[in-house]
Amino acid sequence: MQIALDEARAAAERGEVPVGAVIVRDGAVIARAGNRPREAHDPSAHAEMLAIRQACAALRSERLPGCDLYVTLEPCTMCAAAISFARIRRLYFGAVDEKGGAVVSGVRFFDQPGCHHAPDVYPGIGEAEAATLLRDFFRTRR
Numbered sequence: 001m002q003i004a005l006d007e008a009r010a011a012a013e014r015g016e017v018p019v020g021a022v023i024v025r026d027g028a029v030i031a032r033a034g035n036r037p038r039e040a041h042d043p044s045a046h047a048e049m050l051a052i053r054q055a056c057a058a059l060r061s062e063r064l065p066g067c068d069l070y071v072t073l074e075p076c077t078m079c080a081a082a083i084s085f086a087r088i089r090r091l092y093f094g095a096v097d098e099k100g101g102a103v104v105s106g107v108r109f110f111d112q113p114g115c116h117h118a119p120d121v122y123p124g125i126g127e128a129e130a131a132t133l134l135r136d137f138f139r140t141r142r
Contacts, residue, residue, distance in 0.1 A: 001070050001092065001126040007034035007047060008072045008133050014039060018133040021047035021071040023055040023064065023088075030067070031055035047071060048079040052086050063087045072130040074101030074123065080109035084117045091119040094130030 007020025011034030023031040033050035037043055048071050055064050068090040074097040075083060083091060093103065102109045103121055110118035 001072075001094065003029060003032055004047075004070045004072050004094075005126060005129055005133070007032055008130065011035040011047070012133065012137050018137050019047045019071065019073045021051040021069060023051050023067050023069050025055075025059075025064075025067045030058050044078065046076065046079050048075055049082055052082050052088075056086065065089060068092065069119075070125070072126065073097050073134065074103050074105060076100050077102040077107055077109055083119060084110065084115055087117050088119045090122065092122045092125045094124070094126040095134060096123060096127070 004020040004022045008018040011020060012018035016035040016038055019035045021033050022029055031051040031054035033047045033054060035047045036045040036050060048069065051069065055067060056062055064086045066089055069083060069088045070092045072094040074093050074095065080102045096105060098105050104123055109115060110121065
């Protein structure tokens with residue numbers, strides 16, 4: 001999770017919402033990313049989406065069985081769907097996103113009957129630091 005937090009800090013330095021993600025397989029980091037929607041002019045350039053794309057490219061596969069995703073903020077519906085379709089094994093996330101989250105908040109995507117695959121979910125990993133990064137970022141903008 002520390003690497004994901006580093007990616008979140010780097011995203012904040014670029015003026016992006018501080019969210020970072022890391023994908024690990026067999027103990028090795030195979031992808032890491034921070035949010036880039038503003039920089040990329042792409043609303044889908046969330047940290048999770050970028051990390052999933054990198055990992056799929058690295059493994060030359062559209063699926064990531066045996067891979068674990070660490071992300072600093074509860075994934076949104078778009079990212080939860082990508083996690084499901086990629087067949088991520090485990091999802092570890094930091095801060096809960098009561099407004100935009102879709103795992104333990106909101107639509108609870110993985111609990112829906114149409115969900116193809118649900119990872120094992122571990123919320124609250126690095127929650128305090130992730131939440132502080134987000135609060136500090138938005139405090140300077142409001």
